[in-house]
Amino acid sequence: MRFLITNDDGILAPGLAALHEAASALGPADVVAPEDTQSAIGHAISVLQPMVVRRLHVNNQFHGWSVGGRPADCVKLAMIELLPERPDVVLSGINAGANAGINVLYSGTIAGAREGALFGVPAIAFSLELCDELDFGAAGRVARSVLEAILAARPPAGICLSVNIPRMDRGLPRGVKCCAQAAVNWEEFYEKRVAPEGHAVYWLDGRIPHDRAHPDSDLAALHDGYVTITPLRADLTDQAALDAIASWRWPHKFG
Numbered sequence: 001m002r003f004l005i006t007n008d009d010g011i012l013a014p015g016l017a018a019l020h021e022a023a024s025a026l027g028p029a030d031v032v033a034p035e036d037t038q039s040a041i042g043h044a045i046s047v048l049q050p051m052v053v054r055r056l057h058v059n060n061q062f063h064g065w066s067v068g069g070r071p072a073d074c075v076k077l078a079m080i081e082l083l084p085e086r087p088d089v090v091l092s093g094i095n096a097g098a099n100a101g102i103n104v105l106y107s108g109t110i111a112g113a114r115e116g117a118l119f120g121v122p123a124i125a126f127s128l129e130l131c132d133e134l135d136f137g138a139a140g141r142v143a144r145s146v147l148e149a150i151l152a153a154r155p156p157a158g159i160c161l162s163v164n165i166p167r168m169d170r171g172l173p174r175g176v177k178c179c180a181q182a183a184v185n186w187e188e189f190y191e192k193r194v195a196p197e198g199h200a201v202y203w204l205d206g207r208i209p210h211d212r213a214h215p216d217s218d219l220a221a222l223h224d225g226y227v228t229i230t231p232l233r234a235d236l237t238d239q240a241a242l243d244a245i246a247s248w249r250w251p252h253k254f255g
């Protein structure tokens with residue numbers, strides 16, 4: 001079993017080291033990760049500029065490729081160019097912060113996994129719910145248990161799983177729940193200030209309204225202290241809407 005590991009918090013992030021420790025107990029693990037933080041970058045890729053790639057030795061723990069690009073770039077580059085052997089599984093994380101609900105859309109961590117799935121490889125994103133003291137050691141042990149369970153189930157080619165680990169400062173997770181994404185949007189606002197030069201600057205802030213999330217959703221289960229597993233797909237088509245709009249009156253002749 002050979003792993004490729006990426007993340008969106010950068011190659012030096014403690015979450016990546018924890019995931020590397022968890023995975024490398026089960027097989028060789030190559031690391032190809034962004035040189036700096038790429039949180040909330042989504043499935044962006046570099047097309048207008050080249051990427052600097054450096055071989056790096058991190059924490060006396062592993063050698064990896066540091067990439068001046070996005071998480072999806074890292075996986076693409078690894079698959080097409082860098083790796084001597086194709087991985088059996090692509091891993092991304094462990095992200096500092098949950099990727100539940102609509103955060104899935106913004107997450108660079110998830111995009112790293114999803115890019116692996118696009119290459120037809122099973123891919124798993126790991127994210128840890130935020131709290132004051134992020135315990136990546138404990139989260140890594142949870143990730144390893146979950147990873148072993150997933151591998152034992154022989155995941156199909158191209159599946160993309162998002163694993164969220166509840167904050168570890170309240171004790172061990174209560175169990176595992178497989179659930180759908182919550183659909184509630186953030187309650188967002190901008191902090192507006194005036195810069196010394198006189199122009200306005202805006203800083204995004206907000207909160208996820210857990211209380212309005214469906215009780216069977218990832219947000220609710222995570223909030224209740226469960227590890228959540230959500231299968232994701234790249235096809236964002238709204239099938240119900242597709243049937244509905246097909247019956248709308250569309251122009252049938254142009255010009």
Ligand code: MN
Nearest residue numbers: 008009039095
């Ligand atoms: Mn991140």
